[in-house]
Amino acid sequence: MSIWTSYRLRLQRKRWKIRARRKGRELTAVQDRTEQIQPTDILLFCTFRNEDIRLPYFLNYYRALGVNHFILVDNNSDDGGQTYVAEQPDVSLWTTKAGYGDARYGVDWLTYLQGKYAHGHWTLTVDVDEFFVYPFCDTRPIRALADWLDASEVRSFGAMLLDVYPKGPVSAATYTRGQDPLKVANWFDSGNYIMTRNARLRNLWIQGGPRARMFFANKPKRAPALNKIPFVKWSRAYTYVSSTHMILPRGLNLVYDQQGGEKTSGVLLHAKFLNTFSGRASEEAHRAEHYGQGQEYKSYAARHGADPDLWCKWSEQYINWRQLEILGLMSKGNWA
Amino acid sequence: MTVGVVMLVHTAFDRAEQMIRHWVAGGCPVVVHVDKKVDAATYTRFVNALSNLEHVHFSERQRCEWGAWGLVAASQGAAKLMLDQFPDVRHVFLASGACLPLRPVSELCQYLDARPDTDFIESATTADVPWTVGGLDRERFTLRFPFSWKKNRRLFDRYVRLQQIVGFKRKIPDGVVPHMGSQWWCLTRTTLSAILNDPKRPEYDRYFHRVWIPDESYYQTLARIHARKIESRSLTLSKFDFQGKPHIFYDDHQELLMRSGSFVARKIWPQAELLFKTFPRKTEPARIMAEPNTSTIDRVFGKAVERRTRGRPGLYMQSRFPNMESENGFTAAPYTVLQGLDDVFPDFTSWLAKRTGAQVHGHLYAKDKAHFAGEETVFRGGISDGARLRDYNGRMFLTNLVWNGRERHQCFQFGPADTQDIRWMLAKDTNASVWVVSGAWAIPLFLSNRPASEVRAEASRLQRIEHKLLKVLRSPYARARINISTLADFVDAPMDILQTIIDEMAGHRATTLTEVPKMADLTRFAAFLQDLKNQGMHPFLTGDFAVDDAQGPKQPRSRKPYVVGKK
Secondary structure, three states: OOHHHHHHHHHHHHHHHHHHHHHHOOOEEEEOOHHHOOOOOOEEEEEEOOOOOOHHHHHHHHHHHOOOEEEEEEEOOOOOHHHHHHOOOOEEEEEEOOOOHHHOOOHHHHHHHHHHHOOOOEEEEOOOOEEEEOOOOOOOOHHHHHHHHHHOOOOEEOEEEEEOEOOOOHHHOOOOOOOOHHHHOOEEOOOOEEEEEOOOOOOEEEEEHHHHHHOOOOOHHHOOOOOOOOEEEOOOOOEEOOOOOOEEOHHHHOOOEOOOOOOOEEEEEEOOOOOHHHHHHHHHHHHOOOHHHHHHHHHHHHHHOOOOOOOOOOOEEOOOHHHHHHHOOOEOOOOO | OEEEEEEEEOOOHHHHHHHHHHHHHOOOOEEEEEOOOOOHHHHHHHHHHOOOOOOEEEOOOOOOOOOOOHHHHHHHHHHHHHHHHOOOEEEEEEEEOOOEEOOOHHHHHHHHHOOOOEEEOOOEEHHHOOOOHHHOOHHHHOOOOOOOOOOOHHHHHHHHHHHHHHOOOOOOOOOOOOEEOOOOOEEEHHHHHHHHHOOOHHHHHHHHHOOOOHHHOHHHHHHHHHOOEEEOOOOEEEOEOOOOOEOOEOHHHHHHHHHHOOOEEEOEOOOOHHHHHHOOOOOOHHHOOOOOOOHHHHHHHHHHHHHHHOOOOOOOEOOEOOOOOOOOOOOOOOEEEEEOHHHHOOOHHHHHHHHHOOEEEEEOOOOOEOOOHHHOOEEHHHEEOEHHHHHHOHHHHHHHHHHHOOOOOEEEEEOOOOOOOOHHHHHHOOOEEEEEEEOOOHHHHHHOOOOHHHHHHHHHHHHHHHHHHHHHHOOOOOOOEEEEEEHHHHHHOHHHHHHHHHHHHHHHHOOOOOOOOOOOOOOOHHHHHHHHHHOOOOOHHHOOOOHHHHHOOOOOOOOOOOOOOOO
16 A cells, blocks of 8 residues: 555545534534543444434443443434433533535534544444444443453454344334334344455445345445444544544554454444334435435335335344354454 | 462552452462552552551562563562561462452462472473464573563564574573463462572573563573472463453353362453452362362363454454455355256256255356245345345355355356356365366257257357366366366266265265266257357367267167166
8 A cells, every 4th residue: 555545545534624623613512511521431422313212222222331421413303302312411412403414424523523522532433223232242341342452452343234124014113212122123134244345445345234135136336335333442533434434544444354363343233124214214315415315215215115024034033242243243353 | 377479560459459458368468569650649549548457568669561671570579578578478479450369368378388399380491382472482582672562563573673684692691491481470488589589690680681571481480490399380360362462351251260260360350340249259168179170261262362363264254354365265164066967967956955965056156146945035144146236246145155054065056157256266265166067058058959050159158158167277276176077978977976976065974876867868969069060169168979979860869877886
């Protein structure tokens, strides 16, 4: 890799940091509790829009893992979720009416806040429908993972996006506020993921799963990316590139081993396919604020009237992280 | 007679305090060394917290850096203080703040009382240990290491390289035979004072000052000079990962630690509340003199090293993505690829599946879709039969298929009419077993009953593609098990090849073939080939078919019955 490329990537990173600072002005603090943050705290960053129904369980799930403080950006919600989270004692909330797409799908806002508050902290960046699972997450808090990564001098931790879906039409998977979404949708594809290496940013580009199988079988290149690096020991020099799929400096993208060994990795269970999905799909397709003008959502809406049944004969039902590790979707690696 | 504990502390002071109280309550005096890097306020708070304990002393503080002399200097000072202050200490046990006694202190004391002259220190010559970090074993003792490995890796490496090139070698003091081992030891007063009071100690210290990671070799080497009886093992249970970092124990290791019967374990995660609550356990008379048995723990952590360095072969995932070319075998399990056999035998796949119990797919790489066994639309793991999705990454389609189906032997048909992306992969994969009946593509063309002039172009195309595959399979890079025979040779004696395929696929369950599957009707096939030749297309891959057939319609030749002799 030439010095020229790394120099260009450096410029790109700087540009995005500047852009984030500019986009940061779109944010208004609603509830700033950041003075509570202790030096060793683990932080969670998230942008949401009209997710009131999901927020209570989301916060509880990550509290149970041991996240100490939530830094949230509300993108113009009108369903009351924003007031709910503002009342939570461990949440700092910002709000904006600006366009999600214009802020690189929220990355600019979060980059701004991360630069300001996350420096030196282990930082989890997830969406409201993503649930982080790592080896031993049932017995060891996320602090243990962070300490171990520190001791191993590892700065970033990969967790592939794993779509979970119900058996039967998505509209029949009725989700109620505060409920564990995995009670409603807990099937997944265990072994149809394909990946290539991105030479420029050195990350793996992973595609596959039920969405590739059902919606993108004829245009596989368009299938959504599933590689994610959500857990990072943040430094103010860092910035995510596209959602949490890639990060700069690119050394952080090397969350995989190339000599045949397995590095430790986790999974983000992606509970997108609930009964809330169909309304969402048509709305987002219309709003066209998501990646590629909401391509993905358009594709759902067009093909299945936004009510697909993703289940197939070889779908696996989620049990725990050990099952995912045996199936080869994640790995304990060196952590025992 | 008691055991004295020398404890090195640099972090997690509340846990260290808890451990010191354990030892003292068990009747062991403790000398504590606190790293000089720890700030004064923390240190004073720590000392004050322990001020109500009589048998706790603090030794002179040294700056301790990983891999440097400071750690040895720290333990020397503390050990000296221990020997001077507590004359009835017979064994000195070196521990850290992250060491947790698993069995009661009294059991350790009794165990050591029964072995009054034994020094417990892991100590092996450099030639005999595989666990060195950075590949430096012997050279730890002969080179100089002025740069920190942790902070200045590049300088460290370059300086080592330079010395290797120049051929620099330090002189090892006379009588010293370098030994290495775990830095957590338990030495007798006699041995320890012999080491500390050796008249040659200044010389030894000067030498070890510049040895890399001296805490793993100083006592280990010198004990060999002074000890009367060495048990080369550590009483402290401590596991190391592939980089030489200690593994950390958490609450979920409770059961393992319980069963290990070790006296002391490290490192414990400071927040592993359950472990600190459970251990040390109450005395159990039945167990008092039991020897530690760590085989289960060894296995668990041995597996972790294996997983991190070698991983699961044939698995491609988010945190394991080896370069396919350099991996020894691309796939998870042996599989069989058959080209042309299903052209010769129309009902071949079901026949083979019945014979071998293997999973026999049709043409997985057919242009229209992947023909899974039983014409399923989805295979294990959720692999879709869509052709575009498959061809988007043809190689991973195969690695995924073999990984997901690794419980059964996978077999699929291949042919020149299929997508050819995996050609090189088949040739290079040591797990692949490739059987080609070359020229068999001519049979479907022949059976289509279309005139030779019409199928000529197609025949020529298929032959070109198959020829390319054969070239790849015959290349010097091919490492798969490969068997190529021409159609003519195969039709002449199909039984031999079929039997070998079945033996290979079914292993010990294979049975001797008594019947051959029904073969396609090849009457007038030679004439068809001749027609192709007459059209200017030369089907050279089929091999030579008897030309007498080409002379015109004779009465249908009854096919030779293939009688199989007893095997």
